[in-house]
Amino acid sequence: MIGFYTLFYKELLRFWKVSFQTILAPVLSSLLYLLIFSHVLETRVQVYQGISYTSFLIPGLVIMAILQNTFANSSSSLIQSKISGNIVFILLSPLSYLEIFLAYIGAAVVRGLLVGLGVYAITMLLYGVSLQLPLWALLFAIAGSMLLGALGIIAGVWSEKFDQLAAFQNFIILPLTFLSGVFYSIHSLPPGWQYLSHLNPFFYIVDGLRYGFLGTSDISPYFSLGVVIVCLTIVSWLTVWMLKSGYKIRH
Amino acid sequence: MVAAIEIHQLYKCYGAFSALENINLSIHPGEFFALLGPNGAGKTTLISILAGLTLATSGHAKIMGHDVVSDYVNARKNLGVVPQELVFDPFFTVREALIIQSGYYGIRKNDAWIDEILHRLDLTDKADTNMRALSGGMKRRVLVAQALVHKPPVIILDEPTAGVDVELRQALWFFINQLNREGHTIVLTTHYLEEAEALCNRAAMLKQGKIVALDSIRSLINGIQGFSIQLRLSSETLPPILQEWPSSRHEGLHIFKIKDYFQVETILALLRSEHIQVLEMQLQQPDLEEVFVKIMGAESSEVL
Ligand SMILES: Nc1ncnc2c1ncn2[C@@H]1O[C@H](COP(=O)(O)OP(=O)(O)O)[C@@H](O)[C@H]1O
Ligand SMILES: [Mg+2]
Numbered sequence: 001m002i003g004f005y006t007l008f009y010k011e012l013l014r015f016w017k018v019s020f021q022t023i024l025a026p027v028l029s030s031l032l033y034l035l036i037f038s039h040v041l042e043t044r045v046q047v048y049q050g051i052s053y054t055s056f057l058i059p060g061l062v063i064m065a066i067l068q069n070t071f072a073n074s075s076s077s078l079i080q081s082k083i084s085g086n087i088v089f090i091l092l093s094p095l096s097y098l099e100i101f102l103a104y105i106g107a108a109v110v111r112g113l114l115v116g117l118g119v120y121a122i123t124m125l126l127y128g129v130s131l132q133l134p135l136w137a138l139l140f141a142i143a144g145s146m147l148l149g150a151l152g153i154i155a156g157v158w159s160e161k162f163d164q165l166a167a168f169q170n171f172i173i174l175p176l177t178f179l180s181g182v183f184y185s186i187h188s189l190p191p192g193w194q195y196l197s198h199l200n201p202f203f204y205i206v207d208g209l210r211y212g213f214l215g216t217s218d219i220s221p222y223f224s225l226g227v228v229i230v231c232l233t234i235v236s237w238l239t240v241w242m243l244k245s246g247y248k249i250r251h
Numbered sequence: 252m253v254a255a256i257e258i259h260q261l262y263k264c265y266g267a268f269s270a271l272e273n274i275n276l277s278i279h280p281g282e283f284f285a286l287l288g289p290n291g292a293g294k295t296t297l298i299s300i301l302a303g304l305t306l307a308t309s310g311h312a313k314i315m316g317h318d319v320v321s322d323y324v325n326a327r328k329n330l331g332v333v334p335q336e337l338v339f340d341p342f343f344t345v346r347e348a349l350i351i352q353s354g355y356y357g358i359r360k361n362d363a364w365i366d367e368i369l370h371r372l373d374l375t376d377k378a379d380t381n382m383r384a385l386s387g388g389m390k391r392r393v394l395v396a397q398a399l400v401h402k403p404p405v406i407i408l409d410e411p412t413a414g415v416d417v418e419l420r421q422a423l424w425f426f427i428n429q430l431n432r433e434g435h436t437i438v439l440t441t442h443y444l445e446e447a448e449a450l451c452n453r454a455a456m457l458k459q460g461k462i463v464a465l466d467s468i469r470s471l472i473n474g475i476q477g478f479s480i481q482l483r484l485s486s487e488t489l490p491p492i493l494q495e496w497p498s499s500r501h502e503g504l505h506i507f508k509i510k511d512y513f514q515v516e517t518i519l520a521l522l523r524s525e526h527i528q529v530l531e532m533q534l535q536q537p538d539l540e541e542v543f544v545k546i547m548g549a550e551s552s553e554v555l
Contacts, residue, residue: 001357002357003355006351009354081340085334089351091302092327092398093355094325096324250303250305250306251306
């Protein structure tokens, strides 16, 4: 227990000591997206009846920031420790693979939620959006960030170099987030793309979080939650199995 | 009595390359043990397996009776390892690194012990310095400190004095020797054979992944027959009568192999009869270095 807590705390310190880069910078870039897209599209696009495009976009940007930063946290922490070699301090210790898993996910979730909260707080000040169903929003924010935190661990363990990690991020995580309906409702897409979007697990996280903000969504939040939990279970199982087997780190 | 380290039929292969082959070794509590061998012999690989950093291809290893794979929690609690590579976490100060390392071992309040190891490693005034700002020698000392936060009964040091200046090397050996006298089992690898000879009780020599010698330092050295005499002579060329004698040359010195002290007299008498003067003379006892060179030079067919 102390072991888990220590690693968790160390991981928190790691991003907190450079919070300018790890929290403020992503909040700022989300706000830039918001300013630009809402300026261009506010008067032209209406996704749901009675809901402005800006109100539609904000939950999308909040969850996008959360997902990207949880992934970035666990993956970059691991690859940095691997490349600098200081991962041995963890590997030499009696920490169990489960403790390692939980500590990395936990710290990633905290960073994701801090960034998400930052984006939300500022947009609330600027645009006064309200959070209709905060518990739903929180549920999807946590489940979604855990999923990305676990994916970050997989990517961090699997990559041997920074460019491999960048490839994982650019060719898997980024397309999945951008095509998950952050900027648009998938109902506005042609049927083929709609179908493909339903295969993207990130879509259910975005739609679920939007339900929490707006009280309305493309599909049932219960169904989305189910999909997210199933994905989270599979990915977590895979991550724990990887850590337990020592894949690439205890070669 | 349970062995501090017990290794049984251990193999490690990287693809077709076999880095360790049938290693069997038992190290008793309180021993000061040297693991010797040229670069690439497999010392670090063996240590990594004991530490759980690497998984063996087959075979078993135990630390204080705990299997390093199936009972890794207890095995690692009993083991402190100073890695060969100079690794550090640039986010933290020396003290922070030690507090965090203690936490990984489930130890919450460790300040008194941390202060003591900082003091004994002469790191007290660097306690609040960021790891990044330390010299190589300092970083090496912090690695030693990190291996000791949980007071492990068994301590393994992988080339702790590589790239470290003489003064620090002596300070480190003094400290490690103290730990041994306090009851810790010490295993180390080093390229400084005279230091291994002075400190350790027993040694294993590894060559291409196999143990080729395993004995007390004393017996290893006693195994070398005779010794040698080094002479600087007034004449560069040896008289024909002495050219038969087993000898070698090194930086202007003639080194003659001799079996006993009577042969010293024989050589000197021969030189006198040829009117060659002795300018410098030194007797050389066999040492660990000689054992090492002899064993490592042996053909693989002679490997035990
Ligand atoms: N991860 C690895 N993959 C392939 N070969 C390795 C790996 N690690 C070590 N080796 C090889 O195993 C041998 C033993 O290496 P090592 O244990 O580091 O030797 P030593 O510490 O005695 O110098 C070397 O030939 C090295 O190249
Ligand atoms: Mg080595």
